Amino acid sequence: MKRILIIDDARDRALWLKASLELAEYVVVGALSWDEVDERSIQAAAADVIIVDANAPGRDTLEQISLMSRTLEKPVVVLRAQKDSRSIQAAMRAGVSAYVSHDVEGEDLSGIIQVAAARFAEHKRLRDELREVKDQLEERKLVDRAKGILIQRMGLDEAEAYRRMRSMAMNRGKRIAEIAEAIILSEELTAK
Amino acid sequence: MNTVLTNRIAGSDAPEIREIRVGFMPLTDCASLVIASALKFDEKHGIKIVLSKEVSWAGVRDRLIGGELHAAHALYGLIYGVHMGIGGAPRAMSVLMTLNRNGQGITLSGELGKRGATSGAALKSLMDRDRRDLVLAQTFPTGTHAMWLYYWLASHGIDPLNDAGIVTLPPPQMVRSMRMAKVDGYSAGEPWNSLAIREHAGFTVATSQEIWPDHPEKVLGCTAEFAKKYPNSSRALIMAVLEASRYVDEMENRDKVSEIIAGEAYIDCQVGMIEPRMKGDYENGLGRKWKDPDCIKFCDQGEVNFPYLSDGMWFLTQFRRWGLLKHDPDYLAVAREINQIELYRQAADQVKMPLPGDAMRTSKLMDGKVWDGRDPAGYASGFAIKA
Structure with missing residues (x-):
C-alpha cells in the first residue's frame, strides 16, 4: 500500500483530500503546511508519494530536498484546482512532476492521481458554490435595505420599489445589487 | 538553413x-x-x-x-x-x-553582520573562530542563484556542501525566514536583496557581478x-x-x-x-553606496x-x-x-x-x-x- 503525504497550506482542502484518499483505501501519512517542509519532516513522513498544489511557491523547496537526498526522491503529484475533466486529464499527464522515481508503478500513481485530482477539483467547485451562495445572500440583504429606503422615502409599495430598481439596473446595464448599494449610499450621505 | x-x-x-x-x-x-x-x-x-x-x-x-x-x-x-x-x-x-x-546578489542577515561577517573573507574567519550551523538559501537546485552562492562561498574557502546547510526558498519568503533566524542569508534576484536592506533585515555582501562580471x-x-x-x-x-x-x-x-x-x-x-x-x-x-x-x-x-x-x-x-x-x-x-x-x-x-x-x-x-x-x-x- 502506497503511503501518501499531502502538502497544502489550505488546511480544509488537505483534510478533505486526506479523507477522500482514505475512503479509497489509500494510506495518508500526514498533511503538512509548506512552513513545516524541510528535510527532517519529509524524512519522518516516509511517504511513497507526495501530493502538492501546483500553485504553491514552496514547490521549489521540495525540489532541493528531493535532489540533494536520493532517499527522499519521491514522485510528486501536482494538482490544480480546475473544473473540467479535460484539464484534469492534462494535469494527470503533465502533473506527475519530473522526478517520478523507480519504485512506484505508473498504475499505482494513476489511481492516486485520479482520486486526488477529482477530489481537488470537487473541493474547488464546492468552495465556489459556497461563495456564490454567500454572495447571493449579501446581495439580497442589500436589495431589501434599498427597498426599505424607497418605501419610506417615496411611499412606494414593495413591488413597485423593486420594479423601479430592476428597470434602472436594466437600463444602466448594472446589477440590481449595485443599484441597491447606490441607494443605500445616498441615504447614508443625506442622513449625515 | x-x-x-x-x-x-x-x-x-x-x-x-x-x-x-x-x-x-x-x-x-x-x-x-x-x-x-x-x-x-x-x-x-x-x-x-x-x-x-x-x-x-x-x-x-x-x-x-x-x-x-x-x-x-x-x-x-x-x-x-x-x-x-x-x-x-x-x-x-x-x-x-x-x-x-548581472543584477543578482547575496544577502546576509543583520545578525551575521553584527558579528563581523561583512564580507566573504570575514564570514570565513567567523566560521573558523566560531563554528556553527550556517544555513543559506537559494532559489532552485540547478539555478543560477545556487551556482553564484556556491561559487562565492567556495572562493572564500567555505564548502557549500559541508560547511553550510543549503535550502531552497521561494524569494518572497527569504526576508521573513531570515528574520525568524531560519536562514542566515540567501542568494536571489531583485527586488529581494533590496528588500532586506529596506526592511533592515540584512545587507548585500556581494553582487553577482562581483562573482562573475557580466555573467549570464x-x-x-x-x-x-x-x-x-x-x-x-x-x-x-x-x-x-x-x-x-x-x-x-x-x-x-x-x-x-x-x-x-x-x-x-x-x-x-x-x-x-x-x-x-x-x-x-x-x-x-552597511553604509556603502556606489555607482x-x-x-x-x-x-x-x-x-x-x-x-x-x-x-x-x-x-x-x-x-x-x-x-x-x-x-x-x-x-x-x-x-x-x-x-x-x-x-x-x-x-x-x-x-x-x-x-x-x-x-x-x-x-x-x-x-x-x-x-x-x-x-x-x-x-x-x-x-x-x-x-
Whole structure:
C-alpha cells in the first residue's frame, strides 16, 4: 500500500483530500503546511508519494530536498484546482512532476492521481458554490435595505420599489445589487 | 538553413502560431519580456505574447514540459538541468536567447553582520573562530542563484556542501525566514536583496557581478520540440524580445521600464524597490553606496543576448563540480543542442542586432580563474573545493 503525504497550506482542502484518499483505501501519512517542509519532516513522513498544489511557491523547496537526498526522491503529484475533466486529464499527464522515481508503478500513481485530482477539483467547485451562495445572500440583504429606503422615502409599495430598481439596473446595464448599494449610499450621505 | 532562407524569401516565414504563451517570474530581469508585450514589440513581428505570471521555478518547468507555456523567462541552469535530467526525467530543451547579465546578489542577515561577517573573507574567519550551523538559501537546485552562492562561498574557502546547510526558498519568503533566524542569508534576484536592506533585515555582501562580471543569468527557454515545430514563431519571439531588450537597456528608459514592471500584473512592488539597482545605484545596507557600471544589462548591442556556447557549458561544469552530474557530459555537444544559435542569428539579422564573431567568450571570475569554454572537464575538476 502506497503511503501518501499531502502538502497544502489550505488546511480544509488537505483534510478533505486526506479523507477522500482514505475512503479509497489509500494510506495518508500526514498533511503538512509548506512552513513545516524541510528535510527532517519529509524524512519522518516516509511517504511513497507526495501530493502538492501546483500553485504553491514552496514547490521549489521540495525540489532541493528531493535532489540533494536520493532517499527522499519521491514522485510528486501536482494538482490544480480546475473544473473540467479535460484539464484534469492534462494535469494527470503533465502533473506527475519530473522526478517520478523507480519504485512506484505508473498504475499505482494513476489511481492516486485520479482520486486526488477529482477530489481537488470537487473541493474547488464546492468552495465556489459556497461563495456564490454567500454572495447571493449579501446581495439580497442589500436589495431589501434599498427597498426599505424607497418605501419610506417615496411611499412606494414593495413591488413597485423593486420594479423601479430592476428597470434602472436594466437600463444602466448594472446589477440590481449595485443599484441597491447606490441607494443605500445616498441615504447614508443625506442622513449625515 | 538554406531552406529556411529560401522560405523566407518566398514569404512563408509567417509565425506558425501567433499567440505565444510566455511564463515569467516576478523579478526585475523579466523586464524585456514584459516590455516586448507592453510596448507591442510583439505585434510588430506578427505575434502576440501572452504573459503568465508564475509562482515557482518547478511550476515553470512543468508548464513548459506540459505545453501550457510555449516559452519562459528561466534560470539558465534550470534549462540545462532539465535537459540533463537532473532531478527528473530528461527532456530536450532549447535556449532561444540570453535575457540579461548581472543584477543578482547575496544577502546576509543583520545578525551575521553584527558579528563581523561583512564580507566573504570575514564570514570565513567567523566560521573558523566560531563554528556553527550556517544555513543559506537559494532559489532552485540547478539555478543560477545556487551556482553564484556556491561559487562565492567556495572562493572564500567555505564548502557549500559541508560547511553550510543549503535550502531552497521561494524569494518572497527569504526576508521573513531570515528574520525568524531560519536562514542566515540567501542568494536571489531583485527586488529581494533590496528588500532586506529596506526592511533592515540584512545587507548585500556581494553582487553577482562581483562573482562573475557580466555573467549570464536568465534565458528565454522552451522545449526543443517547440523550437523545432515552430521555428518562425520562435524567431519572431526572439526578434520582439531583442527589440525590447534594446529599449530596456537604454538608461534613460529605465525609469519608465521600472514603473511598468513594478505594476501589479508583473512584479507588484513599489517602484523604489527596483529602480535604483536597475540604474546602477547601489547601496549595501552597511553604509556603502556606489555607482555600478556592471549593473543589470539587457542588451549591450546584442552582446548580452547571444546564446554563447561557453555560457551554457559553464553551468554544466558547475553541475559536475557539485556532483549534480556524476560524469563529464560532452559539454560542447550539449551546449550546441540547447543553444539555438542559428535561430538567434537569423532573428538578430532581421532586427539589425550585431553578432559576435565567436560562439565562445572569455571571462575571469572572482577567484581569478579564466573560463573560455576550451577545457570544460579540466575546468570542472580543477577547483579545490568541489563535491
